[in-house]
Amino acid sequence: MSTNLKYLSLGILVFQTTSLVLTMRYSRTLKEEGPRYLSSTAVVIAELLKIMACIFLVYKDSKCSLRALNRILHDEILNKPMETLKLAIPSGIYMLQNNLLYVTLSNLDAATYQVTYQLKILTTALFSVSMISKKLGVYQWLSLVILMTGVAFVQWPSDSQELDSKELSAGSQFVGLMAVLTACFSSGFAGVYFEKILKETKQSVWIRNIQLDFFGSIFGLMGVYIYDGELVSKNGFFQGYNRLTWIVVILQAFGGLVIAAVIKYADNILKGFATSLSIILSTLISYFWLQDFVPTSVFFLGAILVITATFLYGYDPKPTGNPTKA
Template sequence: MNDLKLVVMRFEVTYQLKILTTAFFSVTMLNKKLNGIKWMSLIMLTAGVALVQLPSDSKNPKAKEMTIFSIGDSDHLIGLLAVLTACFSSGFAGVYFEKILKGTAVSLWMRNLQLAFFSIFGGLFMVWLYDSEKVRENGFFQGYNSIIWIVVLLQAYGGLVIALVVKYADNILKGFAVSLSIIISSFISYWFLNDFQPTV
C-alpha cells in the first residue's frame, strides 16, 4: 500500500491498528459488548504498534529505518498518516459489511457476486489508466504463468473464507487471525528466507 513512505514490516504491524478501529466501529455501529480479554488484547496490540514505532539502535545500516521521531522525516509521517487513514477506512468498511451481511436476507454468495461485479469496474479502470498500451500490444493475460494463477485462486479462496468468518464470527476475530498470520510470516521470513532482521 504505502511501502515507499514506510518500512514494510512497520507498515504491516501498524496496519494492525485496524483491529482497534474495527472494535470501535463494532461497539458504536453494531452495539457489541467487548469482554475483558478482548479489551486487554486491544491494549496489548496498541502497545505493540507503539513499540514498533520506536527508533532502532542497531548497528546494521539496513536496520536504521525511518522512525516517527526523526526530525524532518516527513516521508515517514506521511506514511504513518496514510496507514492510520487506511485503518479507519478498513475498520468502518469491515463493520459496515458485517452489518449488511448479518442484517439482510441476501445470501453470502449473492453478496460476494455483487461485490465482485462492482469491483471489476474499478480494476478495469486501473488497467486502462496504467497498462492500456501493454494490454493492446500483448493481451490482458500477458505474463500470467502457473504461479500467478495459483496466487489468483488463493486470493479468491481467501476472500470467500473471510466472508464466511465475517458472516459467522466477526471482524475483530478476523483481525486477530490476520495478526497471527503476520507473526507466522515474520518467523518464516526470519528463519527460512533470511530477509527480515528484528531490531527490538
C-alpha cells in the same frame, strides 16, 4: 470430530494468512527480466474468480439446478437494484484495500506488515461502536490500548533498522506504512458496513458477495484503465504473469471464502492462535528465506504485545454465579 475440525480450521487459517502475505511479498520483490505483473489487473482477476466461486456455491445450495440458479440470481440481484447498489460503497473500499495490500508488501517486509495490519482490530472496533452501536467490554478496550502500544513498538525506528531497511527493503518504509494504515481504516469501515447490510436483509452471504465482487470488478477495471491503461495497451493485460502470480491471485480470491467456510469451527481463542502463528511464521520466513527483515528486541516486544492483544480482544469471560437463561 469437532476437535479435528477445529485443528483443521486452525491449519487452514494459518496457511492462508501466511502464504498470501509471503507469496505476495516475494512476487513483488522478485527481480525478473521483462515487465512485472500489474497489481491492478491481479485484483480484477481475483474479483472475477470470487464471483465464479460464489455463483457455484449458490448453484450448489439450489440443489445443482441451473433453472433455480437463474431464478435466484434474477430475483435477488436484477429485480432488487437498490439492494444491489448498497454494495457499491463497501466494494469500492475493498477494492482500494486490495490494491493497498500490494503497495504495502512492495514496501514493507512480511513480518512488519503482519503485525501492523492487526490495527484493523482497532478500526473495526471503533466503527462497530459508532455505526452499529456495538458495546465493548473492559477486556476489549484494554486489548485495544495494548494493540496500539505493540504496533508503536514495531514501527519504532532504530539505527540498525534504518540501515537494514536501506539494504533489504525493495521500496519506501514510509509509503508502506501509510498504505497499511489506510488499509486498516478501509478494512474496518467496509467490514462493519458489510456486516450492517447482512443484518438488515435476508439475502444469503453468497448473493451479497456476488453483488460486492461485481461492483469490485467494475471499480477495478476503471483503476486499470486510469492508472495502468498505457502499460496494458503496450504489453497486454496479463503482462508479467507467471505461476507465482497466479498462486497469489488464487490465494487472494479464495482466501476470504475459505476463512468464511471454516470460521464457524474456529472460536476466538483458535483465531488468536492462527494470528499468532502466522506472525511468527512470517517473521521466521522473512528472516531465513526472503532475507528482507532483521528483527530487533523492540520488534519482538511489539509483536508479543500485539499477539496478547489479539487473544485478549477475543476473550469471553464466563459469568460467575448461576447464569439465567434469557
